[in-house]
Amino acid sequence: SDLQAALSAHVANLDEVFENLVAGQIVMAERAGDSATVARLTTIAELVPHVKAAAMSPEDRIVNALLAAENATRYIRENIGDITGAVVKRLNEVAEDYSTKGKTDEAERVRRIAREAGAMLF
Numbered sequence: 001s002d003l004q005a006a007l008s009a010h011v012a013n014l015d016e017v018f019e020n021l022v023a024g025q026i027v028m029a030e031r032a033g034d035s036a037t038v039a040r041l042t043t044i045a046e047l048v049p050h051v052k053a054a055a056m057s058p059e060d061r062i063v064n065a066l067l068a069a070e071n072a073t074r075y076i077r078e079n080i081g082d083i084t085g086a087v088v089k090r091l092n093e094v095a096e097d098y099s100t101k102g103k104t105d106e107a108e109r110v111r112r113i114a115r116e117a118g119a120m121l122f
Helices: 003-009 016-032 035-055 058-068 072-078 085-100 104-121
Strands: none
Touching: 003 035, 016 035, 058 072, 058 085, 058 104, 072 104, 085 104
């Protein structure tokens, strides 16, 4: 009955596969004309990002905000109080993860942001 609590209890499973599954089920429910199921699944889809964000460490929240920012330099300058050594370390971990997955352009972008954040930090 409490969707947010149920999702929070299973936050580790709220991955891309889960999100795709929910999206697919919404499409199927729409085709079947089941508006109640569509509404319930849409609520779940809307709650997932909030539940995932609430479960993140402060460093991961900042890293996600940096990566989503239209201008990372501006974000760093405007939020310099939130930039810590742990954030720079986490950025480097994300860059390494991208490199491991063969996403070289993304890895280089994250490394550049990490260098910039580190330089402004010190």
